[in-house]
Amino acid sequence: LEQRLDMIVYRAKFAPTIFAARQIVSHGHIRVNGVKCNIASRRCFVGDEITLGNKAKEMALVLEAQNLAEREIPDYVAPDGNAKITFVRVPTLDEVPYPVKMEPNLVVEFYSR
Numbered sequence: 001l002e003q004r005l006d007m008i009v010y011r012a013k014f015a016p017t018i019f020a021a022r023q024i025v026s027h028g029h030i031r032v033n034g035v036k037c038n039i040a041s042r043r044c045f046v047g048d049e050i051t052l053g054n055k056a057k058e059m060a061l062v063l064e065a066q067n068l069a070e071r072e073i074p075d076y077v078a079p080d081g082n083a084k085i086t087f088v089r090v091p092t093l094d095e096v097p098y099p100v101k102m103e104p105n106l107v108v109e110f111y112s113r
Contacts (some may be wrong), residue, residue: 001093002076006033006040011077012085016065029056044052052083069113071097 001006006022009030012040015021023042024030031051032044056062063088066082076091092103 001014001088002096003043003045005030005037005042005044005050008044008077008085008087011074012050012079013066013068014052014056014062016061016068019082020061020065024056024062029053029059035101046087046089047079048104049088050085050087 002011006018008024009015009025010018010021014030015024022040025042026038028036028038029052029054030037032042033049034051036053054061073085074091074095074097075088076089076095078086078088080086
């Protein structure tokens with residue numbers, strides 16, 4: 001899930017919520033490796049550069065999100081200025097900043113029924 005474009009946009013602090021990140025992507029304000037992308041579920045790969053479009057750089061929503069102090073940009077997303085990031089590596093489970101403790105074995109057990 002951390003490789004989805006909308007999640008990377010959220011982690012990079014381009015959007016204040018995951019829902020806003022999905023909307024920013026679907027409205028075409030995000031470029032992946034220089035190509036406009038409007039598919040929020042697009043899988044990103046190591047080395048992909050995600051940039052904001054020209055209009056998005058001036059949006060109040062984006063500027064507000066970048067000034068939020070309540071969350072930090074994780075190590076697997078490398079910022080390069082305010083409008084460009086690089087997806088450095090796929091994070092391990094303990095690096096993902098979930099608000100609760102994730103137990104994947106319980107999820108697998110639940111869906112295997």
